[in-house]
Amino acid sequence: MATSFQCTLVTPECQLVDQSVTYASIPVWDGLLGVEPQRAPLMVKLGAGALRLDTESGSELYFVSGGFAQMKDNKLTLVTDAAILASEIDKAAAKAQLDAALALEAAGEEALAAKKQKVDSARAKLEIASH
Secondary structure (H helix, E strand, O other): OOOOEEEEEEOOOOEEEEEEEOEEEEEEOOEEEEEOOOOOOEEEEEEEEEEEEEEOOEEEEEEEEEEEEEEEOOEEEEEEOOEEEHHHOOHHHHHHHHHHHHHOOOOOHHHHHHHHHHHHHHHHHHHHHOO
């Protein structure tokens, strides 16, 4: 039985990851999902949050801002609007982004949903930067 699977992380600008991993914890729209080798096929909507990829040599942490993930034939493919390696997140900028999102005034369902998305994204980015 396989002890790893291929993982690819892609944004519109570039491919950030294409490597063998032993486990992935992915932020889905309603929580976290753990993915291990030989998982049944799956297609999920990503949420904003921490993507953890475990390899034989350690773990890597990324911020992803939504998108989609597919697991098929022992290959996990994540397509997202934006992804940042945790070590590259500027904590001060993330805090400023959260403060700005919290200060937004929102009236109406669409505006409230947009504000919630910005706040959730900024909070996730700040939490990841604090690790």
